[in-house]
Amino acid sequence: MFNLNAVINQDLKQWPNITIKREDAIHPDVSGNKYRKLHLNLDAAKKQGKTTLLTFGGAYSNHIAATAAAGALYGFKTIGVIRGEELAHSVNLNPTLSFAANSGMTLHFVSRDMYRNKNNEQMIAQLAKQYGEFYLIPEGGTNLLAIEGCRSILTHEDAAFDVIATAVGTGGTITGIIQSALSHQEVIGFPALRGDFLTDEIKAWLDKDAIEVLAKWSLNHHYHFGGYGKTTPELIAFINAFYRTEGILLDPIYTGKMVFGIIDKLNRGYLNKTQKILIIHTGGLQGIAGFNAHQKSTNKQDIIIL
Numbered sequence: 001m002f003n004l005n006a007v008i009n010q011d012l013k014q015w016p017n018i019t020i021k022r023e024d025a026i027h028p029d030v031s032g033n034k035y036r037k038l039h040l041n042l043d044a045a046k047k048q049g050k051t052t053l054l055t056f057g058g059a060y061s062n063h064i065a066a067t068a069a070a071g072a073l074y075g076f077k078t079i080g081v082i083r084g085e086e087l088a089h090s091v092n093l094n095p096t097l098s099f100a101a102n103s104g105m106t107l108h109f110v111s112r113d114m115y116r117n118k119n120n121e122q123m124i125a126q127l128a129k130q131y132g133e134f135y136l137i138p139e140g141g142t143n144l145l146a147i148e149g150c151r152s153i154l155t156h157e158d159a160a161f162d163v164i165a166t167a168v169g170t171g172g173t174i175t176g177i178i179q180s181a182l183s184h185q186e187v188i189g190f191p192a193l194r195g196d197f198l199t200d201e202i203k204a205w206l207d208k209d210a211i212e213v214l215a216k217w218s219l220n221h222h223y224h225f226g227g228y229g230k231t232t233p234e235l236i237a238f239i240n241a242f243y244r245t246e247g248i249l250l251d252p253i254y255t256g257k258m259v260f261g262i263i264d265k266l267n268r269g270y271l272n273k274t275q276k277i278l279i280i281h282t283g284g285l286q287g288i289a290g291f292n293a294h295q296k297s298t299n300k301q302d303i304i305i306l
């Protein structure tokens with residue numbers, strides 16, 4: 001079902017000291033860190049005898065699309081609690097939500113205010129009343145099992161790298177990478193959203209697991225391009241140029257920002273060209289269709305050329 005053998009380390013043509021780990025090749029619909037974060041959770045749900053998965057996300061969420069697809073593959077019913085009540089009344093769902101619905105996910109739309117209670121016991125109890133028992137997967141899919149899954153992203157073959165770079169959303173993926181990185185390695189995370197809170201959240205996850213951290217790690221906050229879901233013409237031009245020269249598609253929300261960041265740091269001399277850099281392609285390509293449709297509907301010229 002999932003092709004872990006398809007994950008290769010591919011050297012970039014234009015930047016000889018950068019290699020990209022093609023986690024996006026694991027599965028077309030449950031790709032990259034989504035597979036890593038979900039598979040142990042789905043095993044746990046099965047063991048607990050649960051038949052329904054419930055999770056949370058925004059209208060363009062990679063995690064919603066992946067949970068819908070993984071649920072269908074593993075034989076679970078799925079419920080997605082979606083931020084934005086107004087979407088329930090729109091005639092056409094965006095590509096992410098229509099993919100989720102077509103994969104069998106029940107979409108439960110809530111207001112932005114209500115969505116803020118997503119970790120609140122009362123809200124969970126209310127959802128259980130409505131839908132019956134379920135296995136709860138948090139927003140973005142991050143929990144201890146997800147982090148454990150992300151510890152398998154790096155393998156012993158990656159020991160030769162000095163720097164490992166990944167995109168950061170909730171911090172789950174980088175936590176697993178930090179835990180499995182070696183003492184001579186430095187892990188750099190590129191948050192796709194604004195805010196300094198992520199360092200503390202990652203520290204808290206690291207503390208919960210109490211696995212000895214050997215590698216140095218840090219977050220670089222200079223490449224969020226205005227915040228979550230925000231882009232600039234420069235970013236989109238970069239993603240298109242990268243695709244033309246390297247033949248590798250990046251998404252505008254996570255991996256595009258991270259790869260832009262690492263190459264910009266290299267060009268500016270903040271990273272050394274003799275350092276061997278491994279960047280993780282965490283997938284997320286499903287979001288491109290929705291991004292392009294949104295750009296066109298708001299008369300913006302910058303779209304990702306597929």
Ligand SMILES: Cc1ncc(COP(=O)(O)O)c(C=O)c1O
Pocket residue numbers: 032033062063140142167168169170171172173174251254255282283284285
């Ligand atoms: C494609 C992609 N890359 C990276 C991330 C960041 O992962 P995390 O939320 O574990 O930090 C996400 C978000 O979940 C994502 O969808």
